[in-house]
Amino acid sequence: MFRNQYDSDVTVWSPQGRLHQVEYAMEAVKLGTATVGLKNRETAVLVALCKPTSELSASQRKIIPIDDHLGISIAGITADARVLSRYLRSECLNYKHSYDSTYPVSRLITNLGNKMQTTTQRYDRRPYGVGLLVAGYDENGPHIYQVTPSATFYNCKANSIGSRSQSARTYLERNLGTFLDSSNDDIICHGILAILGSLPTDEHQSKENAAQFNITVAIVGKNQPFKILSEEENEKYLRMAKEKGAPVDPPRNDDDDDRPSPPDQPEAGPRDPEVLVATEQRP
Amino acid sequence: MFRNQYDSDVTVWSPQGRLHQVEYAMEAVKLGTATVGLKNRETAVLVALCKPTSELSASQRKIIPIDDHLGISIAGITADARVLSRYLRSECLNYKHSYDSTYPVSRLITNLGNKMQTTTQRYDRRPYGVGLLVAGYDENGPHIYQVTPSATFYNCKANSIGSRSQSARTYLERNLGTFLDSSNDDIICHGILAILGSLPTDEHQSKENAAQFNITVAIVGKNQPFKILSEEENEKYLRMAKEKGAPVDPPRNDDDDDRPSPPDQPEAGPRDPEVLVATEQRP
Amino acid sequence: MFRNQYDSDVTVWSPQGRLHQVEYAMEAVKLGTATVGLKNRETAVLVALCKPTSELSASQRKIIPIDDHLGISIAGITADARVLSRYLRSECLNYKHSYDSTYPVSRLITNLGNKMQTTTQRYDRRPYGVGLLVAGYDENGPHIYQVTPSATFYNCKANSIGSRSQSARTYLERNLGTFLDSSNDDIICHGILAILGSLPTDEHQSKENAAQFNITVAIVGKNQPFKILSEEENEKYLRMAKEKGAPVDPPRNDDDDDRPSPPDQPEAGPRDPEVLVATEQRP
Amino acid sequence: MFRNQYDSDVTVWSPQGRLHQVEYAMEAVKLGTATVGLKNRETAVLVALCKPTSELSASQRKIIPIDDHLGISIAGITADARVLSRYLRSECLNYKHSYDSTYPVSRLITNLGNKMQTTTQRYDRRPYGVGLLVAGYDENGPHIYQVTPSATFYNCKANSIGSRSQSARTYLERNLGTFLDSSNDDIICHGILAILGSLPTDEHQSKENAAQFNITVAIVGKNQPFKILSEEENEKYLRMAKEKGAPVDPPRNDDDDDRPSPPDQPEAGPRDPEVLVATEQRP
Amino acid sequence: MFRNQYDSDVTVWSPQGRLHQVEYAMEAVKLGTATVGLKNRETAVLVALCKPTSELSASQRKIIPIDDHLGISIAGITADARVLSRYLRSECLNYKHSYDSTYPVSRLITNLGNKMQTTTQRYDRRPYGVGLLVAGYDENGPHIYQVTPSATFYNCKANSIGSRSQSARTYLERNLGTFLDSSNDDIICHGILAILGSLPTDEHQSKENAAQFNITVAIVGKNQPFKILSEEENEKYLRMAKEKGAPVDPPRNDDDDDRPSPPDQPEAGPRDPEVLVATEQRP
C-alpha cells in the first residue's frame, strides 16, 4: 500500500499533506469504551461506560475529577489520560494559588492543547493515545469540550467519543434541541440513554441494573462542585432513564463511528485535516 | 516513483534542489476550509468559511485575534495554528510592554517567519502544517500577509488560501482594482462573495443564511481594533453581498487551486522553489 | 505479516491505534512464574511460585518488601522489578520523612504508573517488562493492585498474573464471594490453592512440601506489618490448604491465560486498548 | 543509479569524495529567479528579477538591505535567505557598536561562510538552500561577492546566479572590460541588460516597462549608502538600457546554466569539488 | 529466520516478550573460560581457569579483588568486567569512608544490578557482556552470588559459569550436601575438581601441575581477607584435589552448558524470561 511509506514517524508529512501517525493515534480513542458529555443551562454531565477487565478487579476509572469546577472522562490509553490529568490538576492548583480563583475552562483547555501539540511535531515522542470529554463550569456557564490526540479541541453542546459512539451521537443530535432547558435529572437520563445506544443489542437487553452496565455518571455546575455519583444514584437514574424511553436503534454497521460521511466523497466539502481519520484503510 | 527517495526527511535535498517534506506540509493548507483576506485604504478584512465537524460541537475557530491591531485566519492543522498564535500574542505583549506601542506588522511577520524557518531545516521537527492570512493595521496602514509552511510570507493586496481557494482568488483578481477605494461594507461583501465562490455549486444554492454557510468575518483598521463580527452582522453582510452580485462561476476542476499555470510548463518562467508545490504527483 | 511494520518502536502507532511494543512487553509478564494476590477485610496476602534456576542457587525473590505497609510480587524481568521497587521504596521513605505517615497506597501506585508511562511514550527507552501485584494496607483498609507494563493499574479484589495464571484466576473467581469474610489463615490457603492450580498436573502430584513447590507467602494488614512467611509457616499453610481442598482443574489449554474471550470476537464489546494483548499472533 | 547510495545525508562522503547533499542544495539556487551583481571603480550594483506569485501579492523581496554599506540579493529558498540576512545584520550592528566603524566586507563574508559551513558537516541540519550576491563598499572600494550553499564564496568582478543566469553571465563576460570605467548609470544599464538576457524571448518582447519586468535595482558605493531604487528610477534605467542596446541572444538550451563545460570532460582540468554540481543526473 | 526481526536493539521487545539483545549478551559469558564459586560455613572460594593467549603474555586475570571482604571472578568480556569492578571498588571505598564498616554483600550486589539494568533498557548502550561470580563475607557469613548480563543476580550455594561450565555444575550438584561442613582445604579441592571437569579429557590428562592448568584460586571468609592464592598454594591444592578424587565424567555433549532442560519443553515449567537463553538457535 502506497500510503504507508509516510506513516512511520510523526514528523513525516505524506504527499497529501497528512500526518498519518497522528491519525493512527486517533484510532486509539475508538478502542476505548464510549463516553458521553452534555449540558443544560447550568450543569454539565459526563456519562461513561466502564468495563471491568474481569470480575476480580474494579472497573478502570473512566471519569477523573480534576478540580472543583472540572472533570474529564476518557477513551483510549488510560496511562496517557492519567498523565494529562496530572497536568490539568497541577495547572488548576497553581492558578488557584496565584489568582485565588478557578481556572477559566477554555483557557485551561487551550494550554492542554498546546502541551499535546508538541507530541505531534517532535520526533522523540508519540502523540497521546487518548480522547477526552471535559465537563467544566466557570463564570461563562457550563462547558463540554472534546479534546483529540491531534491536539485539537472542540467546544461542544454535547458529544460522545469511544467505541460505537456514533449511536450515542445520533441520539444526542436527535435530542439536541431539548437539552438546554432540561432539568439536571433529565440530562443525566439523556446521557444514559445515549450511551446505552452504544451497547450491542443483546448485551443491552440481558442486563438489569447500573452495576451490570457499569455506568459512571459525573456532574458539575452552578453551586455543584464536580462529583461522581454513587452506585445508588446511578441505579436511580438508570431506572429513571429506562422509564423515559428506549435508546435509539443501534446503527446497522457497528464499526461505523465518527464520520457521518466519508471524507473522500467530494460533496462532503473541506474539513480541517486533523479530523480526516484514516478511513480508507478499513476493510 | 523515483522522487520519493528524497521526501522522508526535512533535512534531505532532492537532486533537483527541492525539499519535498516542506512541499507536502504546504498540501495541508489545502485540506483546510478556505479563507479570504483583502483591504481598502484604511481597513483590512478577513472572511473564513468554517465547517462544524457535527451539529454537536461549535465550529472550529478559523479566525484568531492576536492583538488590538492584528488577527489571523488559518487553513490547515488547527493545533499548529494555535501554537503560532500563542507566539504572536506573546511577542505583541512583550513589545507593548517594552516600547508602549503596537508591533509593526511586517517586523512581527518577519520574526514569525524566522521562527517557522527552523522547523524546515532541523531533523527533529516537522514543518508547521498551517497557512495564515494576517490582517493588521499599523502606521503604514492596513496589511494583508500570507504566511506559508515553507516560512515564506507575502505582502498581499488580497488573497485566499485553503480548499478550492482558486475560485476565490479568481474573484479577487477580477475585482482587485476596486478594493482600494471601496467602503468597509463593500470590501466585506467582496470578501464574502469571494469565499462563496469556493463552495461547491449545490451547497451554495441550498443554503440561506450566514449561520448555514458558517462564515466568520473579522475587521481591523484605523480607529477599529481587531474585531470578529457577530452572527447578526454576518447575516447583514451576507444579505448585502447576495444583493450585490452572484459569486464567480466555480472553476471546472474543483481540485485545481494554488497555481494558475503548472510550474512544469517552461513558459511559466522561474519562481522561488518554495512555491513549486508537488504538482506532478496529482492523479 | 502486515502488522509487524508498526512494532519496531514504542513511539509508533499502528493504523489500528495500537502500540505493539507495549503489547509485546506485556507478554514478558506471562513468561514469569505465577503469583496471586487476594484480601479479606483487614489483610492482604501475596502468594508466589518461585522456581530456582538450579539446585545450586536460592530461588529468585518473587516477593519484594517495600515498606511496613506495602510489598509487591512480580512476574517478568526481575531486574526491571528491582528498579521499580527501588523507586517505590525511596518514595515511601521520602513521604515518611516529610509527613511522618505512611504513603496512601492508591496515590503511590498512581505515581508509579506515571513513572512507567514515560517509557511507553519516548523513543529512547523500552517499556518495563514486568507485572506487579501490590499488597498494601492504609487507612482505607487492605489493597491489592495489579500494575502492567502498559503503565495501567487495577484495583483488585484478588488477582493472579504470570505463566498459566488463568487457572489461578478461575479459582479466585469461583471463590471470590467468600474472601472478604474469611480468616487470615483461610485466605492464605485460598491463595495457595489458587496458585497450585497454575502448576501442570504431573508436577503438582509429584511434590510433597512447600519447599518443593517453592511457594512464598507474604501478608500485610491491620497491625500486621508486611512480612514474608518463614519456610515453616509455608509448610504449615500448604498442609492446611491441601486438607482444605484440591485445586481447581487446570484448564484444558495451558497456554490460554489472560483473556476469557479473544478481543477479536465482536460480542466481547469494547475494552481499553492496553489490555488487548497481541492475541492473534498465537499459533 | 549507483551514486544515489551516498546522497541521503550531508555527513556521508561518496566514494568519489563528493557530498551529494551539498550539491543538491546548490540546485535550489537555480530554481530562484536570476539576479546580477557588478561594479565600477566606486560603486557596486545589484539587479534582481522578481516574479510575483500572483497579481494579488507584492513581489517577494529579492534584494535585502543589511547595513548602510552592504546589501544582498538572493536566489533560492527565501526563508533561508532571511535567516542569513538576520545574522549579517546583527553582525554589522555589533561591529558598529564595538568599533564604531563599518564591518570590512571580506571579513563579514568569511564569518558568514564559516556559519554556513557547519550546516554542511553536521547531521542534524541541512545546508542552506540559497545563493547570495553581496554588494558592499568599504575602505578597499566596492565589492561583489557570490556565496553558495556549499559555504564557499567568490570575490567577483561581476556575476549572476539563479534560473537561466548563464545568459546573464555571458553578457557580463563580453562586457567585463568596460565596467570598471563606466559611470554609475552605465553599470546599472549593463546590469539590466544582463538580466533581461535571462528572460525567455517571448516574455522579453511582450513587456513594456520595469514594473512588468519586475526588476529591482540596488546600489551602494562611495558616499552612497545602500539604496533600493524607486519604481520611477527603475523605469528610467530600463528605458535608458533599452536605448543602449539589445540584450544578448539567449543560449540555445535554457536549462544550461552554471557550467560552461561539464566537469566530467577531462580537458576541463581540476576544480574544487564544491562547484562540481551534479550535472550527470540531468535527463 | 523470523525471530531476528526483533534482535537489533536492546529497547525492542519481541512479540513473545523477550529481549533478544540481552539474551545474546548472555552468550558472551559462555565464550569465557569457566569459573567456579562455592562456600562452607565460614569461607567462600573462587576457582578460575585462565588461559594465556600465548606463552608471551601472562594470563588474563580472571579473579579480581574488590575489597578486603569481597572479590569477583569473571567470564566474558574482560574490559566490561574491569569497568564493573571499578564501580564495585569505589562503592566499597565510599561506604567504608561514610560508615566505617564493610558494605553488606547483598546490598552491594543489588546496586550493581541496578547499574547494569540501565544498559538493558536504554538505546544508547549495549548490555554488559560479562558474567560474575562474587565471593564475599559479611556479618551474615560467606556469600556466593552469580550476576548475569541481564542484570539479574542469584544467591548461590555454589555455582559455575563460562565455557563448558555444565560439567562443573554437575559436579557441584552431586557434592552440594557436603560443602557446608567441609574444611577450607576441602572446598578448595572441590572447586578445583569441579573446574577440572570443564576441561576436555585429553587436555585434562596431558597436564601435570597447576601452572599448566592455569588455575587461580581465591578465598575470603571469617578472619580471612580476600586473597588470591600463590602459585605454590595452587600447586599444593591441585595435588591434594587429585588425590581426593577424579573429576566427574565430562558430559557427552561439550557444547551443552547452562540448561539442564531446554526451556521449550513444556514440562520444564515457567521460569523468569531472563534465563531463557536463545537455545533454539543452536545448530
Add this chain to the structure above:
Amino acid sequence: MFRNQYDSDVTVWSPQGRLHQVEYAMEAVKLGTATVGLKNRETAVLVALCKPTSELSASQRKIIPIDDHLGISIAGITADARVLSRYLRSECLNYKHSYDSTYPVSRLITNLGNKMQTTTQRYDRRPYGVGLLVAGYDENGPHIYQVTPSATFYNCKANSIGSRSQSARTYLERNLGTFLDSSNDDIICHGILAILGSLPTDEHQSKENAAQFNITVAIVGKNQPFKILSEEENEKYLRMAKEKGAPVDPPRNDDDDDRPSPPDQPEAGPRDPEVLVATEQRP
C-alpha cells in the same frame, strides 16, 4: 559490491579493519587543484595552482596565511579549509598572547590533527574533506607538513597533493637531493616546474604567463615572514623556471596519483591503514 555495506558511517569498521568514510573523504583532496610544498635550509615555499570558476570571479584563494611564521595551501573543500585555518589562526594568537613567542610548528600541527581526529570517530560529524600542505618556520628551521582528512600528518622534505599531483611528486622525487642547498629562487622555480607537470600537456603549451596559469606562490623562512608573492613576482619566477627547464613528462595515466604501487600487491609491504585509499574501487 560487497565492501559498500560498511561505508555509510564514519563510526563503522569494515571487516578488514578499514574506515571507508575516512577513505572517501581523502578522495575529496584529489578533486582540488594541485599544490606543492618544498624547502631548502632556511626557507619553505608553497606553490598552488588556482583555477577561477569563470572570468567573472577572482580565483579561490588556495594559499591561506595563518601567522607570521606559518601558512597553508589547500586541496579539497574550501569551506572546510577555512574553518581549519580559523582554528590555526586563533591557536597562534592565543599562544603568542600567553608565551610571547611563535607556536612551534610540529606542536601546532599535532593539535590540529587531534581536532580533526574527533570527526573521524564520532557519528554526528563527517571527516573534513580537505588536505593541507603547511609551510612554517620556527627555531628548528623551515617545515613542510602534509595533513590529510584521516587526521594524519607527515613531516615532509617536499610534497604535492591534489589533482594529478603524482606528476609533481615524481618531479620532486627526482630533484629531492638538490633542494636543501638551493637558493630561494631555485626552490621557487622547482616548485613551479613541479606543479606545471600536473597540468595536461595541451593546457601547458597554450599558456604564456603566470596569470594564465593561475599560479600562486608563498614563502616563509628565516627573517622572512609568511608572504604571498605578487603577480609580478609570479611572472618573474615563471619566466625563470621556464628558462631553467621543461617540466617532467606527465605520467601516462592522468588519473594515477597518490600511490606508487597499489596496496593490494603483497610485495608493497604493510602500511598504516589511513593511507590505503580505496584503490580497488577504480574502474
Add this chain to the structure above:
Amino acid sequence: MFRNQYDSDVTVWSPQGRLHQVEYAMEAVKLGTATVGLKNRETAVLVALCKPTSELSASQRKIIPIDDHLGISIAGITADARVLSRYLRSECLNYKHSYDSTYPVSRLITNLGNKMQTTTQRYDRRPYGVGLLVAGYDENGPHIYQVTPSATFYNCKANSIGSRSQSARTYLERNLGTFLDSSNDDIICHGILAILGSLPTDEHQSKENAAQFNITVAIVGKNQPFKILSEEENEKYLRMAKEKGAPVDPPRNDDDDDRPSPPDQPEAGPRDPEVLVATEQRP
C-alpha cells in the same frame, strides 16, 4: 553472509555473544607495520618497523614517548594513537603534579583500558583502531603491556603486533627463556631480529642498513629514562644483530598472524571472546 546482520553497530550483540565491530577494529591493528616489545630484568625495549609513505616525507613516528618512565609503540590508525598518547601524557603529568612520583604502569594502563572500553559500549563512537605495546619502568621493574582495540590489555614477557607479526612472535617464543638474563644490547638485538622476521624475504635480503629497514628502537629501564635511539645507534645494533644470527624463517603463510590455532577447532579450548578475532571471514 549471515553473520553480517549483527556487525553494523558496536552496541549490537551477535546471537553468538560477539561484538563484530570490536573485532573489525582489531583488524586495523594488522594493517599497520609490525612492532616488537621485550624486556630483561631491568630494561624494556620497543622495536618498530616504520615505512615512509614516499621518499618525500619522513617516516610516521611509530614509537611515541609519554613520560620519563614510559613510551608506546603503535600499529593501526596513527591519529587514534595520537589521541590516546595525549591522554596518557596528561595523566602522567597530573599524577606527577599530585604525588610527585611516577605513575605506576599497571594502574595507568588500567585507566587507559577503562577509557577505551567506553568506545566499545556506546553508539556514538567507534572503537579505537590502534594496538599499543607499552614499555615502562616503575618500582616493580620493567613492563611490556599489549593494549588492544577491545580495551583489553595483557602483561607480557615479550610480544609483537601488526602486519606479519606472527613471525616475530614465533622468534620471541623460541628465545623467551634467554631474555630475562640478557644484557641490554642483547635484548635490543633480539628485538631487531624478531622484527626482521616479519619482513618478506626479498625485502629482507635487498637492504643493507637500519635506515633502509626503517627500524626505530626505544629503551626504558632502571636509571634509563625512555629514549628513542639515534640513527647511529640503530645502525650499530642492526650490525650487531646481523652478526648474532639470522632471523627465523618466515612462516609459510604470510597472512597468518595472531592465532596459533583457529578458535573454531574444539581442542583449542575456551578463550575470552575479545581475542577471537573474526577468523572465519578469511578467504
